[in-house]
Amino acid sequence: MKNTLKIDLNGKKNILDFDLKQLKTWMKENGDKEFRAKQVFSWLYKNVTTFDEMINVPKATLERLEENFYIGIPEIVETFKSKNSETRKHLFLLRDGNVVEGVVMQYSHGNSICISTQVGCNMGCKFCASTLGGAVRSLTSGEMLGQIMASQRELGERISNIVLMGSGEPLDNFENVIKFIKDVNSEDGLNIGQRHITLSTCGIVPKINELADLNFQITLAISLHAPTDELRVKTMPIAKVYSIAELIDSCNYYIKNTGRRITFEYALVKGVNDSKEDAEKLAKLIKGMLCHVNLIPINEINENELKRSNEEAVKIFKDILTKHGIETTVRKEMGLDINAACGQLRKSYIEKREL
Structure with missing residues (x-):
């Protein structure tokens, strides 16, 4: 943008x-x-x-x-803290009146933050509330830094891990995101190591290749969510532009250039992509790659009828991948009671503001 x-x-x-x-x-x-x-x-x-x-x-x-x-440290206009975990969700008010979300997660090994890279998102993934209404604009590198700095002030502690997985598609805001990574990594700034930064993308293939050429040591997370093009296109419009074969090729290029392991994010949707057959196809697709699979039972949103997979289906799916030698984890549920899924808090805030 x-x-x-x-x-x-x-x-x-x-x-x-x-x-x-x-x-x-x-x-x-x-x-x-x-x-x-x-x-x-x-x-x-x-x-x-x-x-x-x-x-x-x-x-x-x-x-x-x-x-x-x-000094572009945004105002935190709303904060919700989970009752079941050390997770809090902030709604940040930007200089022009737009709002974006960030989620702070406290762990024994340090504090992590999931930040936004755009106001809204153009990618149209059906299970994500961030895409509702499309993208308004991209954030500058300083606006991304500001989310971290505002959260550190509120928390009273240093944040040491960053995930670019809030509202927006990071590779759709490539120049600002690259500058942000360099700035946040700088010894003169927040001095957060690249290996403590994760960038999540739905799979803009040319930008993945461009990122690989920079040889950053960040973790690249790919929102895959399906083992075939026919299935992926049902929930992810980006699949109409770049095939899974093209996406896997770019992942292998990234691994070759950086030596870094890829994470494949796989949102499990009941009756859509969570069958035993889907798990077998996924295992065949990525077997032998330097990768890790993160299974994510989706956060349900009111705007569609997609339902999260039940615990038994999640376990069976994980067991099949593990049987094939693929390291697999199930994302720990944090913040379900505070609408921690991307875009939900921003949407409800805008609706209240417009009343």
Whole structure:
């Protein structure tokens, strides 16, 4: 998408869209010392919300920053915390009035966040609430960073793992997502290692190949959800554009270039893609690949009649894959009571706001 918001209504830019090199250049071009950029950066990533909090930065510099920038940490307008797990879902209000979702999950090994990369989504997957209404616009790298920084402020703890699996298709916002990965990985920023970042895509083949050429060490998760083109096209419109054979080829290219294991996400839908035959076909498709399968009983939404597979069907499906030597897990249920499925909270918030 090309309609990414670069400047807010007052003509100011989100300073979180600038990496350290860009900010140094801006300082120099605007009559300031380059080293001031490092000072400002150190404050930004301490989660300050105003320039006045940067107490070791000269007043003249702060005034220039205030005139030209805003600190794009979004307001959390709603938070729901699960009763059954350490999971909380945030609704973030962006500068232009749009809202996006993020889910924070607390584990013994650290805190993870699932962030959005677009306002809405154009991919049209039938089991996902994010696609309802399509995509409004793509997020900038700074708006993605802002979701993490706002969540860290609310949580009072560091977030160490990131999943790009909220609203939107990350590879449909390729340039901003790549910049985000570089920025969040930077020692001058949040300094989160690439191996602690997962990018989930429905399978835009040319962009997977382009991502592979960058040789990032992130985890690539492919939303597969079916073992055949005929079955996949029923729930995923992207299957009309790229066949499963093309998708598997791009996955193998990614594995070859990066040495990283692929995760195949497989949303189990009762009576649609959860049969023994489907499991056998999936095993045949991916056997021998450096991969892992994550089975996901779908979160049901009111807008369609798709139902989640029962526990017995999930177990049988998993056992068949395991029998074929394919490492398989069932996603731990977290946040069902807070509408943690992508897009559900945003949709309900917009509906209430429009009343």
